Amino acid sequence: MMRMTVLASGSKGNSTVISSSRTRVLVDAGLSCRELLRRMALAGEDPATLDAILITHEHIDHVAGLAVLARRLGIPVYITEPTHRAWGRMVTPRTTMTYAKWLDHVQQEKEARAAAVAQGNLEIAAEAAPDSNADNLCEPETPIVKSNPSHLPAVEYFHSGTSFCIGDLDITPFTIPHDAADPCGFVFSAEGIRMAVATDLGYMPPNVKAALKRIDVLLLESNHDLEMLRDGPYPWSVKQRVLSRVGHLSNHATAEFLSTDYDGGAAYIVLGHLSESNNAPELARIAAEQALVNHPTLLGNRVLLAMQSNPLDPIML
Template sequence: MMRMTVLASGSKGNSTVISSSRTRVLVDAGLSCRELLRRMALAGEDPSTLDAILITHEHQDHIAGLGVLARRLRIPVFFTEPTHRAWVRMLTPRTTMSYAKWLDHVQREKEARAQSVASTPAHDPAVEAASIAHISAEAAALDATLNPTAVIAVDEDAEDPDAALCDPETPQAARQKADPTHLPAVEYFHAGANFCIGDIAITPFTIPHDAADPCGFVFESEGIRMALATDLGYMPPNVKAALKRIDVLLLESNHDLEMLKDGPYPWSVKQRVLSRVGHLSNHATAEFLQKDYDGTAAWIVLGHLSESNNAPELARLAAEQALANHPTLLGNRILLADQATPLEPICL
C-alpha cells in the first residue's frame, strides 16, 4: 500500500507525506515545526515514523520549518546541492547598511583622509596606500548595500515562537541555535537520477521555476506510482514524460488568469507568476489534462491554489471540463488541496 497525505498546499506553506508500508517521507516543510506536527496529528500521521525530509526547492513556503523539524526528529534531509547551498545562504546573516549610513560613512572617511593628507608630507607612499584601501572599502560597502542577497537573515525563534517545543534546550540544541543551518544529516540527489529512501524509489525531475534547482518527484513502491508537480511556470516535455503511468497525481493549479490580472498583486509580481518560471494557471493545467495526460491516475489532487487569485470552484471546473472531453477519463477523481487543513489520506 502507498499513501499520500497533503498536510498543506498554497503560498503560505506546502508539505506532503508520502508513505509505503515500510517508509515515510515528508516532502517539503513549509510551515513552522509546531504547525507541521499539529497537521500530522490531525491527519493521523505519526512524525516519529518519518524516515527523511525531501525538499523540492528553497522558497520559504517549502522550507520554513525545515531546520527545526529535522533537528527535532533527527532525520536526514535530501536536497540537490544547489538547493542546499541556497537554503544555507538564506539562513546566513550578512551585515549591511542603509544608503544614508553609507553616505555618512563615506563622508567621515573623506574627512579623515583630508586630515591625514594635511598633516603628512606630499607623495607619502603610506598615505597613497591608505587612500587606495579606503576606496576599496567604500566600494565593498556599496556592493554589500546594493546586493539583495546580502541582507537575508532568518531568526528561527522569531518565525516559530514554539521552537522550544521542537528544539529542547540541550547542549546540542544550544550549539545548533548558533548555527540555524545545522541538520542531523544531508543527502544530495540529482534531477534525472533515481534514488531510494527505504523501499520507495524516487525519480526527481527538473521543473521550470525561479529557484536554484527546483524539482518535482515520482514515488514508486509495490507497483504504485505517485507524483508531485507544483511550482512550475509551464509544462515542458520532461515533466509531461515524468507524469505518465501515475496512480495519484498532485498537480499545480495556482491561479485564474482573469483573477490574477485584476487582483491585488503588484504588476511585477503578476509578471513573475505568469512567467515561464512562475506558476501554472487553471487554464494551463486543464490544457495538460486535455492534451497530454494519459488518464491513468485514480486521483488528481489540484494544489498550490492561490488564495488571492483563484477560487476552488474555478480550479475544479477547469479540470473537470478538460477531462470531460475524454469520456474514458471520467473515472478520475479530483480533489482540491487546502492551505488551512490537511486532506484525508489517499491510499492505494
C-alpha cells in the first residue's frame, strides 16, 4: 500500500507525506515545525515514523520549518547541492559591519591605544593595534554565536534525473522550470504504485510530461486563474513572474496538459498550490474536470483539491 497526505499546499506553505508500507518521507517543510506537527496529528501521520525530508527547492513556502523539524526529529534531508547552498545563504544571518560601525570600531581602538601609551603599558598598546588583516574589520565587535540556523542532522545530495532509494521507496527526481537554484519534482514508486509531486512550474516541458506517465496519484499545480491574476492585487512585476516560464501553472495550462498530454493513468488527480488571491477552488476543479470530460477514457480520474488551511484526507492505494 502507498499513501499520499497533503498537509498544506499554497503560497503560504507546502508539505506532503508520501508513505509505503515500510517507509515514510516528507516532501517539503514549508510551515513552521509546530504547525507541521499539528497538521500531521490532524491527518493521522506520526512524525516519529518519518525516515527523511525531501526538498523540491529553496523558496520559503517549501522550507520554512526545515531546519527545526529535521533537528527535532533527527532525520536526514535529501536535497540537491545547489538548493542546499541557496538555502544556506538564505537562512544564515549576515555579519558584515556597517561603515558607521566600522568607524566607531576604529575610533575605539585608537582611544584604547592612546590610553595604554599614556599609562606606559606598551604591551597592551601593541595588543590594541589594528590587525593587518583588513577582513577582520568586517567582523562584529562582539559576535554572538547562537545555534547555526543552517545546521541539519544529515544531508544527502541527489541529482535530478538520477533515481535513488529510501527504504523501499524508489524516488526519481525530475527538473522543473521554476525561478529557483535547482528545482525539481518527484516520482515515488513502491509495491507497483507510482505517485508524483509536480508543483511550482511555469510550463510543462517534455521531460515533465514524460515523468508524469503511468502515475496512480498525481499532485499537480493549478495555481491561478488568468483573469483573476491580471485583475488581482499583485504588483505588475509579480504578475509577470507568475505568468513567466519559470513561474506557476495556470488553471488553463493544467487543463491543457490534462486534455492533450496526460495519459489518464491516475486514480486521483490532486490540484495543488492554488493561489488564495488569484484563484478559486471551484474554478480550478471545473477547468480540470472539463479537460477530462473531453476524453471519455479519463472519466475514472477523481479530481481533489489540496488546500492551504487544512490537510487533505490521506489517499491510499
